[in-house]
Amino acid sequence: MSAAGIAHEHGHEQEHAHGAHGHHELSFFHKYVWSKDHKIIGMQFLFTTLLMLMVGGGLALGVRWQLAFPWTSMPLFGPLFASAGGQISPEFYTMLFTMHATVMIFLVIIPILAGAFGNFLIPLMIGADDMAFPTLNALSYWFMIPAIFSFGMSFYFGGAAAGWTSYPLLSELRVAAPGSGPAQTWWLLGVTLVGVSSMMGSVNYMTTIINMRAPGMTLFRMPLTIWAMFITAILQAFALPVLTAAGFMLLFDRLAFGGWLEGVHTVFFTPAGLVVNNAEPTVGGGQPLLWQHLFWFYSHPAVYIMLLPAMGMVSDMLACMCRKPIFGYKPMVYSMSAIAGLGFIVWGHHMFTSGMNPALGMTFMVSTVMIALPSAVKVFNWIGTIWGGRLQFNTVTLHCIAFVSMFIVGGLSGIFMAAVPVDIYIHDTYIIVAHFHYVVFGTTMFGVFGAIQFWFPKMFGRKMNETVGKWHFLLTYIGFNGAFFPMHMLGIAGFPRRYADPYIHPYLEHLLPLNQFITISAMIMGFAQFLLLGNFVISIFNGQKAGRNPWNANGLEWAAPSPPGHGNFDVPPVCYRGPYEYSNPNRADQDFWMQTDPTRSPKKPPEETAHGHS
Amino acid sequence: MRKFWCAFFVFWPIVAIIYSLISSLVPSLGWWFPGASVTELGQRIDNLFYLILYIVTTVFVGTQIAMGYVLWRASHSKDERAWFSHGSHSLEVIWSVVPSVILLFLALYQMDVWALFRVQAYFPKEAREAPVAEVTARQFEWRIRYPAPGKKLQLKPQPDDLYDVNDLHVPINRPVMIQLRSGDVQHSFFLPHLRVKQDAIPGQIIPIWFKAEKLGIFDLTCAELCGWGHYKMRAQLSAEREVEYEAYLKKLQADQNYDGHAIPSAVAKKDE
Numbered sequence: 001m002s003a004a005g006i007a008h009e010h011g012h013e014q015e016h017a018h019g020a021h022g023h024h025e026l027s028f029f030h031k032y033v034w035s036k037d038h039k040i041i042g043m044q045f046l047f048t049t050l051l052m053l054m055v056g057g058g059l060a061l062g063v064r065w066q067l068a069f070p071w072t073s074m075p076l077f078g079p080l081f082a083s084a085g086g087q088i089s090p091e092f093y094t095m096l097f098t099m100h101a102t103v104m105i106f107l108v109i110i111p112i113l114a115g116a117f118g119n120f121l122i123p124l125m126i127g128a129d130d131m132a133f134p135t136l137n138a139l140s141y142w143f144m145i146p147a148i149f150s151f152g153m154s155f156y157f158g159g160a161a162a163g164w165t166s167y168p169l170l171s172e173l174r175v176a177a178p179g180s181g182p183a184q185t186w187w188l189l190g191v192t193l194v195g196v197s198s199m200m201g202s203v204n205y206m207t208t209i210i211n212m213r214a215p216g217m218t219l220f221r222m223p224l225t226i227w228a229m230f231i232t233a234i235l236q237a238f239a240l241p242v243l244t245a246a247g248f249m250l251l252f253d254r255l256a257f258g259g260w261l262e263g264v265h266t267v268f269f270t271p272a273g274l275v276v277n278n279a280e281p282t283v284g285g286g287q288p289l290l291w292q293h294l295f296w297f298y299s300h301p302a303v304y305i306m307l308l309p310a311m312g313m314v315s316d317m318l319a320c321m322c323r324k325p326i327f328g329y330k331p332m333v334y335s336m337s338a339i340a341g342l343g344f345i346v347w348g349h350h351m352f353t354s355g356m357n358p359a360l361g362m363t364f365m366v367s368t369v370m371i372a373l374p375s376a377v378k379v380f381n382w383i384g385t386i387w388g389g390r391l392q393f394n395t396v397t398l399h400c401i402a403f404v405s406m407f408i409v410g411g412l413s414g415i416f417m418a419a420v421p422v423d424i425y426i427h428d429t430y431i432i433v434a435h436f437h438y439v440v441f442g443t444t445m446f447g448v449f450g451a452i453q454f455w456f457p458k459m460f461g462r463k464m465n466e467t468v469g470k471w472h473f474l475l476t477y478i479g480f481n482g483a484f485f486p487m488h489m490l491g492i493a494g495f496p497r498r499y500a501d502p503y504i505h506p507y508l509e510h511l512l513p514l515n516q517f518i519t520i521s522a523m524i525m526g527f528a529q530f531l532l533l534g535n536f537v538i539s540i541f542n543g544q545k546a547g548r549n550p551w552n553a554n555g556l557e558w559a560a561p562s563p564p565g566h567g568n569f570d571v572p573p574v575c576y577r578g579p580y581e582y583s584n585p586n587r588a589d590q591d592f593w594m595q596t597d598p599t600r601s602p603k604k605p606p607e608e609t610a611h612g613h614s
Numbered sequence: 615m616r617k618f619w620c621a622f623f624v625f626w627p628i629v630a631i632i633y634s635l636i637s638s639l640v641p642s643l644g645w646w647f648p649g650a651s652v653t654e655l656g657q658r659i660d661n662l663f664y665l666i667l668y669i670v671t672t673v674f675v676g677t678q679i680a681m682g683y684v685l686w687r688a689s690h691s692k693d694e695r696a697w698f699s700h701g702s703h704s705l706e707v708i709w710s711v712v713p714s715v716i717l718l719f720l721a722l723y724q725m726d727v728w729a730l731f732r733v734q735a736y737f738p739k740e741a742r743e744a745p746v747a748e749v750t751a752r753q754f755e756w757r758i759r760y761p762a763p764g765k766k767l768q769l770k771p772q773p774d775d776l777y778d779v780n781d782l783h784v785p786i787n788r789p790v791m792i793q794l795r796s797g798d799v800q801h802s803f804f805l806p807h808l809r810v811k812q813d814a815i816p817g818q819i820i821p822i823w824f825k826a827e828k829l830g831i832f833d834l835t836c837a838e839l840c841g842w843g844h845y846k847m848r849a850q851l852s853a854e855r856e857v858e859y860e861a862y863l864k865k866l867q868a869d870q871n872y873d874g875h876a877i878p879s880a881v882a883k884k885d886e
Contacts (some may be wrong), residue, residue, distance in 0.1 A: 032881055091842035093876035119742045169801040169816055170841060176753075176800075177841045236790040270816025277753060288800060288816055295677075322688060328701035331710075346776060353802060353837075354813045355820045358732040369721040373714050376673075380709045381701070383680050388697030391688035393619040401623055401685065408677050413669040419720065421659045421727040427807040428802060428837040477626075485630055489637045489645040496837045499845035506834045507806060510644040583696040593694060 026177030034142075036134035037566055041141045043459060046452075048144060049112040050533065056103035057526050061519075062088065062096045068512075069517035071503045090177040090500040095159030095496060098179065102164050102187065105306070106194045109440060111144060112448055113309040114201050114236070115305055118229045121204055121313075122460065123225045124557035124564065125226050127214025127573035127596075132207040140200035143193050150190030160187035161536075163498065165299070168269035168291050172253050175277040185254060188247050198236050205233035208420075214556060216575035220333075221595070223555055223579040224326065227333050231340045235301045235308075239344070243298030246289020246291060253286070285323025292354060296347035304343045306440055308336055310447030311378060314403045316579070317454050318382060320553040321397040323591050324390025325580035326379045335374035335381075342371040352423045361420045368418035375411045379404060390583070390591075395469035396551075399450030406442030410435060411490065428498075438482045449473070449532065456536075457550045461562040462543030468535040475528035482521030486514055508586060554579050554590045559596040574598070616689040623685060627678040631671075638742050652828045652853070656809030658727050665723070669716065714786035734821060741789035741823045748793040749782060751801035751814040754843035756780050757835065763863050767793065769819075774868040782834060785859040789825040802838035805851055813838050826853035 034190060065074040073086030088096070119137065123130055131137045139332045154160050162171035163180025170176045171184050209230045213222070222230075252266040261520060269291050270284030319326040348356065348364030381405045391397060411436040417423050426432065456464045460485070495508055502508045548559040560569050573596045581593035586601035593599075637645035638664070651657045682876035688696075729736045729795075745767045748759040758781070761767040762774040784790045793804050803822065804811045812822045836847035 026660060077820060089842075090845065094839070094842055094844070149783045160801055161842070167800055167839070170839065173799075274728075274796075274798050274816050286817075289818075322696060323698045324696040326699065327699070328706050331701070331706045353811050355818055356813045358728065361728055361732065365719045365724060366718075371871070372717055373710065376713045377706070377710055379677060380705075383684055384701065384705070386681070386684040386688050388691075388699065389688040390683075390691055390696040391685065393616055393689060398619065401681070405623060405678070405681065412674055415670055415717075416663065416666055419662060419724045421724050422663045422666060423838075424731060424811050425656075425659055425663070425806075427811055428804075430733070440699070484655065485633065489634075492637075492646055493644060494648050494804075495834060496804065498839045500842075502843050505833055505835055505848055507648045511769065514645065519703075573718075580700070583699055584700045585695070 014252070033197055034138060036130070037458070038119045038123050038131045038137060039564065039568075041137050042116050042118075043127065044141050045111050045115035045119060045144070046459075048148075049116060049142075050106050050536065052103055052107040052148070053112075054529065054533070056100055056108055056531060059096050059100035059103060061522060061526055062589065063093070063100060064519040064522045066093050066500060068503070068516040070503065077459035085271035088374065088500075091158075091161060093500040094177070094498065095179050095183075096165075098160050098163050099151070099155065102160070102190075102538065104440075105164060106191060106300070107144075107148060107151070107160065109444055110194070110198060110302070113306065114198065114205070114229070114232060115141065115144070117225075117309060117313060117448075117451055117455070118201060118205055120455065121225055121557065122208055124554050124560060124568055125223050126209060126212060126217055127556045127569065127575060128208060128212035129567040129569065130181055131272070132212055133204050135337070136200050137204050138206065140197045143197035143200070145202050147190045147193035147197065148518050149195060151184045151308075152183075154186040154190060157181060157183035157186060160184045165295060166250070166291075167295075168250060168253070168288050169274065169282075172250060173276050173279070174254075174277045185251065188244075188251050188254075192244055192247050195240050195247070199240055202233040202240070203238040205229055206237065209233075214573045214575050217556070217595075218575075220330070220577055222310070222331070223577045224315035224332055224336075225309070225312040227310045228315075228336055229308075229376045231336050232305050232308045233498070235305050235340050235343065239298045239301040239305075242294055246294035246298070249294075289354060289356060292351050293356075295349070296350045297344075300347040300350065301340075301343045302427050303436075303439070304339055305324070306444055308339065310444040310451075311336065313357045313451045313454075314400050314447045315382070315385075316553075316555065317450055318385050318400045318404075319397050319580050319582060320454075320592075321400065321549050322386055322396070323582045324385060324389040324586045325578075325582055326381070327384030327387070328377075329580060331377055331579070332381055334487055338374040339371060342367055342374070344462075346371055349418055349423070351428060352420050353427045365418060365420045369415065372411060372415055372418070375407075379408055379411070390399070394453075394614070395464070395466055395473060396454045398470065398473045399446045400451070401445055402446040402473070403450065404444060406438055406480075409485075410443055413438065425494070426491055429491040430487045430495045430497060433497055434484050434491060442480060442484065446476075446590030449476070451537065452532075455557075456543075457546035458545070458557055458560075458562050458564070460540050461546060462539055463546045464539040464543055465535050468531055472528050472531040472535065476525055479521045479525030479528060481525075483525060487517055490514065490518075538547045549594070552590070554581060554592050554594050556595050559594060619634060620682065620686045620689060624678070624682040627674065631675070634671075636736065648833075649877070650805070651809050652826050652830070652832065653808045653810070653824050654827065655730060655824065656807075659680045659731075659809045662724055662727060664713040666720065668801065669720070694764050702712075716873065728775070737791065737823050738789035738825075741791040741825075745791040745793050745821065746784060747782065748795065748819075749803060749814075750795045751803065751836065751840070751847070752797035752819060754836075754846045755802075755843050756847065756849045757797070760866065762867060763860065774867075776863060776870060778866060780834075782852060783852045783859055783862045784826060784848065786826045786829060786853045786854045788856075789823055791821050791823040794820045794822055799840050800838050801836050801840045801847070804835045804837035806835070808851070811837055826851075827831060827855055 045188050058225045071087050159179050160183045161177050169178055174181050249268045253268050257264050267284035267286045269288050270282050272284045272288045315326050346368045348360050349368040404526050453469055546562055549564050556573050559573055575595045579595055583591045584593050587593045651660055700870045750757040758778045760776040794814050796816045801814040808824050810824050830853055834849040840850050
């Protein structure tokens with residue numbers, strides 16, 4: 001009820017929608033800072049995450065520098081990154097990769113998908129004037145700021161250094177690692193705050209998608225982006241509480257309270273009698289494996305939270321760029337749901353070598369291998385979508401194709417890890433690093449880069465520069481594959497993760513040149529991101545002006561002005577058909593047929609005659 | 615430009631395949647397994663790896679060719695309009711059923727190797743009954759405790775136990791079992807040449823078994839982040855003949871019993 005009420009309130013402001021920039025009732029502060037407009041919040045998320053992308057990339061280059069040129073001073077960042085002598089010390093190295101993963105996962109990938117694109121696109125694509133809970137939405141962004149502050153404090157105290165997975169007891173006992181002092185506490189606080197932010201977003205997205213669709217927008221007329229956001233929101237709502245609870249458990253284990261709270265010193269993850277770093281033996285009766293179960297119960301579904309929205313967005317972009325309906329719309333929806341459902345019962349594959357009951361290894365293997373099936377179905381459908389299309393190679397298309405191509409690699413390499421016996425050998429080696437970078441960078445980030453180009457005109461009313469966009473794509477793609485494909489070979493050679501200096505081990509010595517090649521490729525990729533940032537910022541002011549529907553796309557968002565004013569639509573949208581009616585033969589004059597277009601088809605609607613499912 | 619991009623997207627899978635072929639066929643580069651596995655179970659693991667590799671390579675080549683083909687057709691189409699199709703039910707059925715059969719087969723086919731490696735009931739009986747050593751991982755070394763020659767390893771340390779650090783000796787050609795523990799944080803016992811990996815969990819004792827079939831000194835490393843010195847947990851596995859192994863234990867015993875006065879003849883001889 002309240003959702004609808006708030007929506008109506010915003011509806012009253014629709015008359016101002018046209019001159020959005022001249023919206024005189026709101027001060028600058030309320031318009032751009034404490035804004036409750038989903039588009040502004042989406043852009044706030046986008047700017048923040050792009051900035052964090054550069055921070056995370058810098059940390060990654062620090063890691064790569066150490067692996068390629070161990071114990072030498074890093075140029076440019078050397079004085080900033082390294083402690084005395086210009087070297088990256090081993091404890092600093094552990095902090096670098098921990099914070100790289102933390103920044104990239106919690107401050108870039110999750111918020112750029114759900115936060116930036118979820119916020120911007122959901123109301124526009126379903127024809128709503130805003131989110132169901134605009135205040136909650138604004139809070140969801142503003143909780144990111146204390147989260148970033150907490151991670152910043154973690155840096156200040158030397159940085160958490162127990163890996164982004166923070167396995168106890170390393171992360172639990174102050175004496176266990178240099179980063180397990182206040183840095184780890186701040187880190188846990190940061191993760192909890194990100195969780196609060198995600199949870200507020202997730203509740204909002206679910207409510208908005210269920211309640212605020214435009215007339216005629218049935219569930220199976222929703223674009224796949226919306227389906228993906230919807231499924232992601234459900235995943236987050238169910239998985240996140242577990243991580244939050246686990247985080248608090250670890251926090252209670254870590255904190256030694258005084259006064260009347262003295263009794264609150266738990267030992268959830270601490271077994272008895274361990275002598276860590278010559279400190280007194282631990283007192284306890286806890287079980288460190290419990291953390292792994294709780295952590296991965298969230299963090300495996302989180303992998304799909306980091307992937308599904310990009311899959312949805314690419315489906316929409318690819319259909320538009322091929323001027324062809326998405327191949328197998330319903331199978332796409334079902335396979336996303338299957339990925340989400342199976343995603344809840346595969347967390348154990350992170351723990352194959354952990355010493356949990358071996359019978360669990362077998363069950364988790366079957367569920368993990370089977371999750372490749374919906375992923376395969378999606379790939380086949382994307383290829384099917386290109387099949388027979390009329391393709392233009394613009395920057396968006398290139399990123400979409402890269403997305404599919406990289407997802408094939410990332411998906412297939414996952415099968416090796418899913419097979420328990422093979423995983424015995426490759427677990428915690430660089431093949432894992434290669435695999436998840438192919439999924440999270442190669443797949444999600446290419447999807448995101450494409451999506452930035454695709455929806456940029458809607459965000460700012462201008463297009464991004466195509467030439468710079470193509471150069472960015474080319475350099476990122478070459479740099480990415482140069483950096484991550486050889487990592488598969490490192491993994492097969494038994495190169496373990498998280499080693500500050502692997503070359504002291506005789507069987508790894510000869511891998512130094514290959515690592516240098518990887519680092520140089522990573523630098524090319526890092527450099528390329530400045531092209532994206534530059535293109536992004538300059539195009540906001542100087543890009544070619546775009547009309548409402550620069551791509552001749554079908555979605556409701558393209559019926560709104562570019563950029564849409566407060567309240568989004570100048571004409572309340574009504575949805576007449578599915579989102580993928582490209583090249584419909586019943587529409588002779590144009591090869592797209594917008595969802596809001598009330599034109600009737602002369603004959604029977606074609607989706608009933610041509611539909612594969614009848 | 616269309617031709618360039620089509621070629622570009624076809625070019626990289628070709629590079630990837632060539633690079634993988636070179637890596638696997640030119641062992642001197644060292645971009646592949648660190649030698650054939652020293653254990654039979656490890657060889658079976660490698661075989662499973664190759665099985666998956668063949669299937670995955672076929673799918674990779676197939677999908678990339680399909681992708682290159684549809685890209686070429688879609689970008690060079692002379693038709694004014696794209697083909698209006700919402701999909702094909704029969705194709706969906708085919709590409710759901712066929713992969714699911716292959717995947718299910720793959721999963722079930724892995725089971726017995728896993729059971730042999732990890733399920734205690736399937737461990738070789740001789741190994742299970744007489745563990746040769748207890749390995750305790752700690753920051754940043756491996757502490758090894760052997761029972762005195764002729765005795766069995768007890769759960770609790772015994773006065774006549776023998777100790778060594780970072781050098782695990784095992785006899786070859788017979789299955790041996792090790793009790794793995796952690797003294798502080800989590801570690802992982804990784805023998806790359808034997809394809810053995812097992813995490814050491816604080817508070818748990820986890821048995822691992824293997825049967826080295828080659829003489830030699832193999833790397834023993836830590837595969838789970840255990841602190842700033844994670845990379846430094848360098849140790850070795852010395853796989854030796856039964857006699858050498860017994861001699862090693864005898865020497866350990868002699869060294870440990872050496873009281874600083876009487877020089878046992880065995881030690882004196884070795885020192886000179």
